[in-house]
Amino acid sequence: MLYPLLWLVSSSVKPENEIFTSLSVWPQKFQFDNYVKGWNGLPMPFTVFYKNSLIVTVLSVIGNLISCSFAAYAFARLRFTGRSFFFALMMTTLMIPYHVVLIPQYVEFLKLGWVNTYLPLVVPKFLATDGFFVFLMVQFFRQLPRELDEAAMIDGCSPFKIYWKIILPLSLPAMGTAAIFSFIWVWEDFLGPLIYLNDIKTYTVPLALRLFLDAEGESVFGQMFAMSVLSLVPVVIFFILFQKLIVRGIATSGMK
Amino acid sequence: MRRFLARNAPGYMFLLPWLLGFFLLALGPILASLYLSFTRYDMVSAPRWTGFGNYVYMFTRDRRFWKAIDVTFSYVAMAVPARLIMALGVAMLLDKGLRTISLYRAIFYLPSLLGSSIAIAILWRQLFSGDGAVNQLLAMVGIQGPSWITDPNTSLYTLVVLAMWQFGSPMLIFLAGLRAIPRDLYEAAEIDGTPRWRQFLRITLPLLAPVIFFNLVLQTIDAFKTFSSVFIISHGNGAPADSLLFYTVYLFNEAFKFFRMGYASALAWVLLIIIAAFTALAFLSSKYWVHYENDRD
Numbered sequence: 001m002l003y004p005l006l007w008l009v010s011s012s013v014k015p016e017n018e019i020f021t022s023l024s025v026w027p028q029k030f031q032f033d034n035y036v037k038g039w040n041g042l043p044m045p046f047t048v049f050y051k052n053s054l055i056v057t058v059l060s061v062i063g064n065l066i067s068c069s070f071a072a073y074a075f076a077r078l079r080f081t082g083r084s085f086f087f088a089l090m091m092t093t094l095m096i097p098y099h100v101v102l103i104p105q106y107v108e109f110l111k112l113g114w115v116n117t118y119l120p121l122v123v124p125k126f127l128a129t130d131g132f133f134v135f136l137m138v139q140f141f142r143q144l145p146r147e148l149d150e151a152a153m154i155d156g157c158s159p160f161k162i163y164w165k166i167i168l169p170l171s172l173p174a175m176g177t178a179a180i181f182s183f184i185w186v187w188e189d190f191l192g193p194l195i196y197l198n199d200i201k202t203y204t205v206p207l208a209l210r211l212f213l214d215a216e217g218e219s220v221f222g223q224m225f226a227m228s229v230l231s232l233v234p235v236v237i238f239f240i241l242f243q244k245l246i247v248r249g250i251a252t253s254g255m256k
Numbered sequence: 257m258r259r260f261l262a263r264n265a266p267g268y269m270f271l272l273p274w275l276l277g278f279f280l281l282a283l284g285p286i287l288a289s290l291y292l293s294f295t296r297y298d299m300v301s302a303p304r305w306t307g308f309g310n311y312v313y314m315f316t317r318d319r320r321f322w323k324a325i326d327v328t329f330s331y332v333a334m335a336v337p338a339r340l341i342m343a344l345g346v347a348m349l350l351d352k353g354l355r356t357i358s359l360y361r362a363i364f365y366l367p368s369l370l371g372s373s374i375a376i377a378i379l380w381r382q383l384f385s386g387d388g389a390v391n392q393l394l395a396m397v398g399i400q401g402p403s404w405i406t407d408p409n410t411s412l413y414t415l416v417v418l419a420m421w422q423f424g425s426p427m428l429i430f431l432a433g434l435r436a437i438p439r440d441l442y443e444a445a446e447i448d449g450t451p452r453w454r455q456f457l458r459i460t461l462p463l464l465a466p467v468i469f470f471n472l473v474l475q476t477i478d479a480f481k482t483f484s485s486v487f488i489i490s491h492g493n494g495a496p497a498d499s500l501l502f503y504t505v506y507l508f509n510e511a512f513k514f515f516r517m518g519y520a521s522a523l524a525w526v527l528l529i530i531i532a533a534f535t536a537l538a539f540l541s542s543k544y545w546v547h548y549e550n551d552r553d
Contacts, residue, residue, distance in 0.1 A: 001363060001364060001367070001421075002363060002366070004367075004379055004380075004383060004421070005366070005367070005370075005379075007379070007383070007389055008375070008379045011382075020387050020388075023389055023392050023393060066273075067273040067274065067277070070270045070271070070272075070273055070274070071270065071271055071273065071274035073270050074266075074267050074268075074270035074271040074274075075271075078266055078267040078270060079263070079267065080263065080264040080266070080267025080268060080271075081260075081263075081264055083267060086271065086274075086275075086278075089278065090274070090278070093278070093282050095477075095531075095532075095535070096282075096286065096528060097477075097480075097481055097524070097527055097528055097531055098481075099481075099504065099507055099523075099524040099527055099528075100285075100286055100289050100524045100525065100527075100528050101281065101282060101285035101286060101289065102511070102524065103285075103289055103292065103511055103517050103520055103521050103524065104284070104285035104286075104288035104289045104292065104521075105281060105285050106511075106512075107288075107299065107517070108280075108284075108285065110299075124277060124281050126273060127273050127274065127276050127277025127280070127281060128273050128274035128277050129277045129281050129282070134274065158266075159266040159269075159270070160266075163270070184369065188370075188371075188372050188373040188374075188484075189372075190372070190374055190483075190484040190487070190488075191483055191484065191508075194487075195512060206373065206374040206484075209374045209375060209378060210374060210488065212378075213378065213488065213491075221382070224378060225378075225379075225382075228374075228375035228378050228379065229375070231373065231374070231375045232370055232373060232375050235369060235370055235373070236366075236370075239362075239366060239369055243358075243362050244358075246365075246369070247358075247361060247362065247365065247428060250365070250424075250425050250428045250429065251428045251429055251431065251432040252432070254425070254429055254470065254471075254474050255425070
């Protein structure tokens with residue numbers, strides 16, 4: 001089960017000639033210059049790509065948390081004309097494959113002059129386009145006792161204050177799950193950056209990794225593996241830290 | 257009127273980001289893509305209306321479209337059952353109540369979480385290359401393996417194996433489902449001397465049917481949309497010899513390599529229809545094989 005991953009890690013510290021001759025996950029000789037060389041092996045150092053990935057990912061997580069919890073609060077706790085209609089629309093959009101909106105969105109962003117910036121990757125996250133998280137939060141918010149809002153309302157709390165002071169603090173598990181998954185998904189995202197980022201200065205880590213494949217020659221394998229390992233590090237750290245939350249998130253909602 | 261506003265204003269205020277997103281990034285683009293699918297559009301000149309031209313061409317003359325359908329359907333037909341069987345098998349093992357269960361659960365789940373990352377695709381390409389680890393392993397038992405990834409006869413199977421390896425998320429859902437089956441059913445069967453395989457057929461499968469159904473629909477939709485790993489493994493174009501020409505890869509190339517945006521939109525709509533049709537079929541058929549707890553008399 002873990003052998004492929006161990007193979008990847010061990011190949012990243014093996015000398016080039018040992019990668020393809022030995023199956024053992026224990027290298028005969030550890031050498032870490034794949035990491036040093038790989039970090040600087042592309043026209044730009046990985047420092048740039050990591051910074052880019054972090055910018056996109058952190059902004060996306062913030063966007064998702066704000067906009068999805070807003071929408072979920074409206075759907076789950078507020079009464080207004082048209083609520084069930086819009087909720088039904090939201091559930092429908094969940095089922096539509098991304099490919100249907102891909103092309104018009106690209107044209108839209110191109111006309112706005114946003115290609116080669118992070119705006120096409122980040123702005124949609126501030127507009128609650130990840131309906132899945134809205135759905136997840138709606139389910140969670142609904143379980144909270146109604147009396148809380150009612151009591152607060154009688155005390156003269158505004159809806160915003162109820163959202164901020166009551167609903168959010170009680171919803172940390174749901175918010176945490178959404179934050180972790182949106183971090184991991186955006187961190188791993190390849191299609192979005194592939195379409196919108198053409199300038200190597202703007203590349204995220206997955207796009208940078210792909211450059212190794214284009215430069216393919218026996219001599220870069222070790223470096224490619226080393227950088228691959230580093231690209232997985234944030235995901236694995238999240239996984240180890242929040243294993244329980246992640247496992248529960250999947251089992252109850254079916255997320256990947 | 258004022259009261260109407262006062263009652264509804266907070267709701268719409270909170271819904272505003274979603275509403276903007278819905279109109280600007282979902283509904284608008286969906287309508288636009290439907291329109292574009294009836295045009296020829298290269299992004300340089302304005303879209304030119306061609307009626308059903310794209311669709312007629314796709315179904316009657318585009319051999320790569322049919323190749324993409326063939327590849328994608330073959331993949332779905334192999335990868336989804338393979339992954340679900342793996343997932344159910346491992347879930348049943350874990351359900352037996354090992355002490356270290358949470359550790360195993362985590363280990364089995366990790367590959368799925370890393371699933372769509374480019375690093376895994378790169379790793380896979382290497383493991384299954386001519387001189388990769390898989391062939392070295394085979395060589396030890398005296399088998400000369402093909403160059404899996406670059407041989408059009410075997411390349412698709414390497415992706416099926418990848419899908420199998422990533423059985424973690426359906427496994428967790430199965431595990432939750434298995435936990436919900438009352439133990440005394442098995443105990444009663446045990447007393448009656450019912451053999452294990454029969455307990456599986458008579459108790460486990462029927463009671464797990466809703467969960468199997470849920471996993472089946474989710475995994476199938478997911479499999480149809482497979483992209484990143486195939487894109488990397490197939491050099492971005494479905495190589496070798498179009499044997500990895502997944503539908504999404506074909507669509508991507510038509511749109512962003514050849515700038516046939518109208519045609520690619522038509523492809524996207526056909527994908528939507530395929531997925532919708534499959535989901536509808538699954539729901540219709542579920543009447544006959546999925547029985548929910550409260551349906552029982």
